[in-house]
Amino acid sequence: MNFKEKYGQYALITGASSGIGEAFAKQLAKKGLDLILVARRKERLEKLSSELEKKHKIKAIALAVDLLSNDFLREIREVTDPLKVGLLVSNAGMMYIGNYLDNSLENDLRMIDLNVKVPAILTHHFVQKMIERRRGGIIYTASILGFMGTPFSSIYAGTKAHEIVKGEGLAYELKPKGIDVLVLNPGLTETEMTSGNDFSAMPMKLMKPDLVAKSAVNALGKKVLVTPGFMNNVLVWMSKRIMSRKMNTKMFGMLMAKTF
Numbered sequence: 001m002n003f004k005e006k007y008g009q010y011a012l013i014t015g016a017s018s019g020i021g022e023a024f025a026k027q028l029a030k031k032g033l034d035l036i037l038v039a040r041r042k043e044r045l046e047k048l049s050s051e052l053e054k055k056h057k058i059k060a061i062a063l064a065v066d067l068l069s070n071d072f073l074r075e076i077r078e079v080t081d082p083l084k085v086g087l088l089v090s091n092a093g094m095m096y097i098g099n100y101l102d103n104s105l106e107n108d109l110r111m112i113d114l115n116v117k118v119p120a121i122l123t124h125h126f127v128q129k130m131i132e133r134r135r136g137g138i139i140y141t142a143s144i145l146g147f148m149g150t151p152f153s154s155i156y157a158g159t160k161a162h163e164i165v166k167g168e169g170l171a172y173e174l175k176p177k178g179i180d181v182l183v184l185n186p187g188l189t190e191t192e193m194t195s196g197n198d199f200s201a202m203p204m205k206l207m208k209p210d211l212v213a214k215s216a217v218n219a220l221g222k223k224v225l226v227t228p229g230f231m232n233n234v235l236v237w238m239s240k241r242i243m244s245r246k247m248n249t250k251m252f253g254m255l256m257a258k259t260f
Helices: 003-007 019-030 042-056 072-080 105-133 154-177 209-219 230-241 245-256
Strands: 010-014 034-039 060-064 085-090 136-141 179-184
Touching (some): 003 085, 010 019, 019 042, 019 085, 042 060, 060 072, 154 179, 179 209
Parallel strands (some): 034 060
């Protein structure tokens, strides 16, 4: 599939300075798309942009923006309004693992804003133009934790459940308008988000970000939900087909309690 013909010239990726976001940038650069890389760390974005431009002969714009600022969309629009953004990769996110009351309300609200509110704002803005062009694509990064109640990470899991359900609904609604929607549901992945916890008790190993992003890029337009990794798929299948919600919550409560 020719990504530029199907979706348009530019892909915008949030959380692009590291982890899965950086991996998305590399995967989509291979597909020949020009990129708008959004994150807070300007130096890392500029370094990645330069590398991708040289290696893949594409254009990559480094856009240092704090997505939790009140005017983040204005800053993004200043760069993107003249461009045809055909693929939105809403990847930026926050995670907290620990006892619920050990995390502040302020941090909970920031997590909800970044994981739920920001994707909603970006979707509303960019989908309108995609509909006008009758083509486009959206990738939301959720999590396998969004499929179940997850003790010690309940707010994070709840935000990812929101993205899964939203993505499924939007996929049905936008498909007739020429827009593909995919929800990526990673399990444990080697990123800065997971670097502060001990996941050795988990039944699966941490995946490489490149494999996670590649699974999403390859599934776009073919599936609505994708879960990379054999053990992650087994876990999701068991949670849906064999175990009750109560059993899932109890199992993940025991596993997550060992990570902090």
